[in-house]
Amino acid sequence: MDRRITKEELKLAVTEAYKRFRENREGKNADYIPYLAHIDSNLFGIAVCLPGGETITVGDCDYRFGIESISKVATALLVLKDYGPETIMDMIGADATGMPFNSVLAILLENEHPSTPLVNAGAISAVSMVRPVGNSCGKWEAIQSNINQLCGNVLPLIDELYKSESASNSNNRAIAWLLKNYGRIYDEPEISLDLYTRQCSLGVTAKELSIMAATIACSGYNPVTKKSVFPPQLTEKITSMMATVGLYEYTGDWMFRCGIPAKSGVGGGIIGVLPGIFGIAAFSPPIDKAGNSVRAQLAIRYIMEQLRLNIFSGERVVIV
């Protein structure tokens, strides 16, 4: 027998999470990308999107912020769709590095075994695989169109963020060229770096992110636009990657505590996917040492605990 959770109970948990953590002052805005340092640290929003397409939102869910590393999930799906999971395993991999998202050391240590499209190195590799290879404009169209379909809206580029990030991404440039050295980048390093930087600079809202998370939770079917974005069998592939490395070196602690595959971005967003149940997104700029929003983690954790949800529990749950 399925355990039933009502939408009212869900709304209550979301509202309570917002109230509890609104005043939390831990963490601080990312400042290695100058644009991000100046975003209002008080912004906070939580959004949940259900398989029926209904969204529950509390707080700043229409504020547009940098999607940053959450874009890695979208582009991973794009290349998984285009090349198939086994080719992605061969060309990129699916292992956690246990190191920071922009680690150069991880590439040196793992050059025999590539890592995952959810850290910078693997994400730049993934971007390099997007077709048509060699055609920056065509690739950008493919990347954007895929993210737009996942989010159910057209995401604008935050030009100021793109400029700020392009002017400060020497570490990522080093990663792109090191990948070239190891034969793990499949297009021009500079084109791949630029497109990666651009996809990170797309502006998204917590509500749109919850729709993207729900599309993953609903086996590739966007419950708001009612269109299929990727084949159903990719949900388990992308959620397993999120469960492995979605919060970088804190992912094990996160999964142990919260039981929800998630992905963070240094812009302050986090998405969480409970297949068949819902997609959740929370946003607040102050981040912890690994680059994960503090308030967003607290909020998602609270909601998961409050409703006794956990991907590993084996319990069947429906939201009615």
Ligand code: GLN
């Ligand atoms: N664009 C950022 C970077 O490459 C994304 C990092 C993140 O969100 N964790 O550094």
